[in-house]
Amino acid sequence: MSGNILVKNMTFKYPSMISPLFNNVSVNIHEDWKLGLIGRNGRGKTTLLKILLDQLEYEGTVISSLEFKYFPRYPDLDDCLTAEEVLLKESPMTERWEMELELSYMDLSPEILDRSFHVLSGGEQTKILLIGLFLNDDSFPLIDEPTNNLDVHGRKVVGEFLNRKKGFIVISHDQHFLNHFVDHVLAINKESVDVLKGNIETWQFEKKNAENLAEETNQKLFNEINRLETVSKRVGTWGQKRENSTKDAAGRRLAAKQMKRSKAIKKRTEEKIRDKQNLIHNVEEVADLAMQVEQPHKQILLLRNFSILQVGKPLFEPINVDVYPGDRFFITGKNGVGKSTLLNFIIGNGKFEITGDYHIRLPDKLSVLHQKNQLDEDYATILDDLTAKEKESYLHLLRQLGFQRSSFADRSSKNWSAGEQKKVFLAHALLGNHSLFIWDEVTNYLDMLIIEQLIDAIERHEPTMVGVDHNEHFVESIATKKVELRREV
Numbered sequence: 001m002s003g004n005i006l007v008k009n010m011t012f013k014y015p016s017m018i019s020p021l022f023n024n025v026s027v028n029i030h031e032d033w034k035l036g037l038i039g040r041n042g043r044g045k046t047t048l049l050k051i052l053l054d055q056l057e058y059e060g061t062v063i064s065s066l067e068f069k070y071f072p073r074y075p076d077l078d079d080c081l082t083a084e085e086v087l088l089k090e091s092p093m094t095e096r097w098e099m100e101l102e103l104s105y106m107d108l109s110p111e112i113l114d115r116s117f118h119v120l121s122g123g124e125q126t127k128i129l130l131i132g133l134f135l136n137d138d139s140f141p142l143i144d145e146p147t148n149n150l151d152v153h154g155r156k157v158v159g160e161f162l163n164r165k166k167g168f169i170v171i172s173h174d175q176h177f178l179n180h181f182v183d184h185v186l187a188i189n190k191e192s193v194d195v196l197k198g199n200i201e202t203w204q205f206e207k208k209n210a211e212n213l214a215e216e217t218n219q220k221l222f223n224e225i226n227r228l229e230t231v232s233k234r235v236g237t238w239g240q241k242r243e244n245s246t247k248d249a250a251g252r253r254l255a256a257k258q259m260k261r262s263k264a265i266k267k268r269t270e271e272k273i274r275d276k277q278n279l280i281h282n283v284e285e286v287a288d289l290a291m292q293v294e295q296p297h298k299q300i301l302l303l304r305n306f307s308i309l310q311v312g313k314p315l316f317e318p319i320n321v322d323v324y325p326g327d328r329f330f331i332t333g334k335n336g337v338g339k340s341t342l343l344n345f346i347i348g349n350g351k352f353e354i355t356g357d358y359h360i361r362l363p364d365k366l367s368v369l370h371q372k373n374q375l376d377e378d379y380a381t382i383l384d385d386l387t388a389k390e391k392e393s394y395l396h397l398l399r400q401l402g403f404q405r406s407s408f409a410d411r412s413s414k415n416w417s418a419g420e421q422k423k424v425f426l427a428h429a430l431l432g433n434h435s436l437f438i439w440d441e442v443t444n445y446l447d448m449l450i451i452e453q454l455i456d457a458i459e460r461h462e463p464t465m466v467g468v469d470h471n472e473h474f475v476e477s478i479a480t481k482k483v484e485l486r487r488e489v
């Protein structure tokens, strides 16, 4: 038991918050678990890891003798370390052959160890850092969203790598990825923090059952509240009428007495209403997301034997593509093969040498969502650029995406969670009427319910899209056309 993580009656709130993020939370996590930490954006997943790392002050107790290690923690750029040196920093006694073995599980060639860590691709860096976390048997990794730099193949490889290990916590919103390895799930819900044995499918099944039950109970509670509200109103009106209708002194005394009684009944009924309202289970509710779509009139994209050249050589094997109005076209392929480069070429963002033929006709009303926020925009700068009417629609969209009204007052978004910051840009990309949606990895950082909400909106509004995304579930649900970019050999 000594290696477990015992959280008892833990309560935590950031100073700027009105109500606590965690209220009297108790969980016991076994040191051997492969634990998936899930929950909606902003529910406190990263915060919980920070609490385990003892970086935040909380009430209650957290007991553990484990040595926690956090991902991602990138080496200092000035240190100019090779990948091998990065690993040796984590575990100085590790032999080269041990590292090479771990690299083979990650589908990385051994020569990567000699390269400078900072020239590695995002996916390669992620893999090296993850290998480093597990080199030392005594440590317990706390892994915060490892998938963001990984393509579909990379997610599978890392999923299988994690499946070989035990004793760690992973935060992720990618259910396919988590299902490769998790044997327990820690879910931060609206009302509770629950631990469950099984994977995300088990959790989804249990959640559905719990919600069905909660909905039945809620319905009964709503009916009861309605009945009590009618009683409360009737009692109030009755007392008032009695008081107004009596003229003589004795009658007035009696009416006042009855009024007092009616007030007491009203008060008791209102208390009962409040009690019942507190019992209402907080089933997660997701609004229908508004998307304003206007179909383009003509073919958007035609590529024939097309590739982009880099130092005179094709980046990927030549492709043939047609995108028509109503198509949802997704570019797939491994990390570094040129997906975002092709997207940039289509948008006209940059200068490119190419081979083959192409014809691009972009409609005027474009919704472009970049993988990384390119213009140093944030919530405040976006708001400043909107008209009053646009601002109203923008805030409405943010609310539909599950933003708490209270967040809107705080314009500095620097402390917002990764998902909350992503929603700021997603809501902006949804604002207004669009004929073509060009979205690069929209699902990164978004929670599972938001991804479902997006899938549902896209299925209802049928926009024309050109996209890149590594969330298999998302792409499988909405793509009507795909092309896989393969490295030219």
Ligand SMILES: Nc1ncnc2c1ncn2[C@@H]1O[C@H](COP(=O)(O)OP(=O)(O)OP(=O)(O)O)[C@@H](O)[C@H]1O
Binding pocket: 014, 015, 016, 021, 039, 040, 041, 042, 043, 044, 045, 046, 047, 048, 415, 416, 417, 418, 419, 420, 445, 447
């Ligand atoms: N330093 C801080 N000061 C004030 N509020 C903060 C601070 N850090 C985080 N928050 C808020 O606390 C809440 C929880 O943040 P946290 O990053 O733990 O969420 P998360 O569950 O990891 O979200 P996501 O899935 O979006 O990554 C969010 O509403 C966030 O805006």
